[in-house]
Amino acid sequence: MATYFHDYFGVSRDTLDDYGAFNVSIINDLPLFIDPFLLFHSANPEYQKLHESILHYIRFLRDQVLAGRVNADRIKAWFHFPEVRQNWMGFSLVGNGGSGLGRKFAGALSENLADLFADFGAEKVSKSSHLEKVCLVRDGVGRDNISDFTTNLIMDYLCSYTEAFAVAHIDPKLLRKIWVNKAVFNYGTGSWERRQYTLPWLARDNDFVLLTPKDILTRDENWINRTDMIRDFDQIPMAIPDAELRGQVFAYFEQELARPADGEVTQRQLDEAAAKTFIKFPLLVDYYIRHKEQTGEKAVDVSSERVTETQLIFEEHVRAVQKLLAATTGFYALPGGTYEETHQRLAFLKDVIENKGGHRIFWHNGKAIQREQDLHVLARLIWFGSPSDVGAEANDGRGPVDYKISRGAFDKTLIEMKLAKNTALRRNLEKQLPIYQAASNAESGIKAIIYFSLEERMRVTAILKDLGIEGHRDVVLIDARIDNKPSASKAA
Known part of the structure; x- marks a missing residue:
């Protein structure tokens, strides 16, 4: 049940920490992004060189746009990039897939370079040019685009960084020589070239895995945003x-x-x-x-704190809950159809959260998680190990649902994990799930609602009473309050 890089590839977390790499999940993307400002501000000459190489490429694009040498083929070659799914970071709620940098990004970037920032590279006020500048004035290039673009432009570095670690610390049986497209740009020919690297190989996905240094990562917004x-x-x-x-x-x-x-x-x-x-x-x-x-030093401190928080919540806390579930329940060995399996798993999860200290997964520095996206990633990481297929944001034509648990075409259970504070909770309870069930042809749908305060519990209870579904088996309330738990000795 390997969930993280170190589990699967047989290295210690201390070894990864000493190398400076983030211990990614190999089950689901984690909400982290490369911030190019951290390359610029770093005292590491290698990072500064990477930042300058990014600016060099942007200036090249700018010059081609202003000279009128950009046509449809060159737009595709120079502005379009695939999702670098192998670093396991981004917005995906299941797996590590993404749309990459396509036509919308290419159009926004080329337009911004052409009419707003023709002086890119010759600024007189700031110390340097910055990639982020092209996304500041107009919509169309967002945080995830900047991170994806940066990741693609430093692909050779990330592959070499991972290769050095892999060759030194990972069993050769778990490595493979890989040709990576768009690894290095040749300015002489105006084209991207591929390179070969020895990289960790994830046989389950038939794909390689990349490591990323923690000190160039952040969460939420880039420093320049x-x-x-x-x-x-x-x-x-x-x-x-x-x-x-x-x-x-x-x-x-x-x-x-x-x-x-x-x-x-x-x-x-x-x-x-x-x-x-x-x-x-x-x-x-x-x-x-x-x-x-x-104020760059503050950027370093904020990013470091956010990366540490992400590692604590999505690795340390998840591993703790997994251990509790594995040791005290049958969570990871349930027979039967998906409906009963889902109910039993939710019952086990509810017990661990409410009675065995598992509620800590949702808390950091006295604050509960604020985003349902984070809740969904946590649920996905915990759920891993089921004999059923677990899909997220399944959209069968009439709107997405958080998860679809399935065993074949005729055994499906829909589950939505919701925060009690969600302002759309009533509407969701009242209207959405029956639509999802009809669209997916699923037999059953279950709501799991997590609350962090007495006020949130009272709000949810009032909604359920008003809708006439209080106590319904398919609406599962989970008490994750931090001030309503037994002591550690009693919980043990």
Whole structure:
């Protein structure tokens, strides 16, 4: 039941930590991303060289766009990239698949380079150019795109980094020589070339696995990001030394804001006016980036904390719960159809969470998890080991469901893992699951609702009573409160 890299490839976690690599799950993507700012700010010369190589490629693309040498074939060759699924990081809720960088990304990137950042590489305000700059002003290039683009552009480094570790520490029987496409760009021919590496081989997926250094990873937003830039708009113009230009910026902002008669404006209106002002005055972007460069040490601290938190929640806590489930229940050895199996597994999980300390999986530094996406990844990692096929976000034409547990075409059970605080919980309970059942032709559907406070429990109970389904077998409430558990000695 190997869930993580070190399990499958027979290396210790200490060995991985000493090497500086993140111990990825080989079951599911974890919500981590490569932040190119961490390459720029690092004192590691190799990272700085990688950052410069990224900028070199962006300048190459910019020059081709401005020279009118970009056609459909070159767009595909230079701007389209596959999902680097082998690093096991990203948004996927089951497995490690993704859409990659396709036409939408290529269009947004080429447009931004052409009409907004023709001076990319020659900035006078910030210390350096930054890849993130091309996603700041217009929508279309997001956090996951930046990480995917960065990952593709440093593919040779990641493969070499993994190869060095693999050859030194992993049984040769678990390695394979692999040709990797788009590993190195040849500026002489204007084309990507492949390279061969000796990499860890995951026989189950018939694919290789990549390791990534922890010190270039972050979670949530990149340090340089559009949300921060828009929300900090009122502070950024103050850094402009030209008073006349500063006045023009604020005047244009007020013009675009078009305040209503009562003077009340929404956050959305403020954000839209700020975005239009950045497009009108691109120099503001450079001042925002300079501020981010000047506070780079904070980026390192924040990213390190987020990576440590991710490792604690998605590895340490998951492993602890897996051990409890394996030692005290029959969670990983259940016979029967998917409906009974799912109910029994939920019963075991509920018992471990409520009575045996398993609730800690959802808590970090006194705060409960905030995103249902994190809940789904945790559930997927815990559920691994079932004889049934576990799919996520199954969409049979009328909307997605969190998980579809199936054994063949005629034995399916749908399960949704929900946070009690979800504002759409009532609507979901009332309408969604019957639609999913009809669309999937599933016999059964089950809701698992996790709450972290008495207030959340009272809210869920009131909804269930109002809908007439309180106590229904297929609605499973799980108490994950941190202040309502037995002591460690009693729990043991």
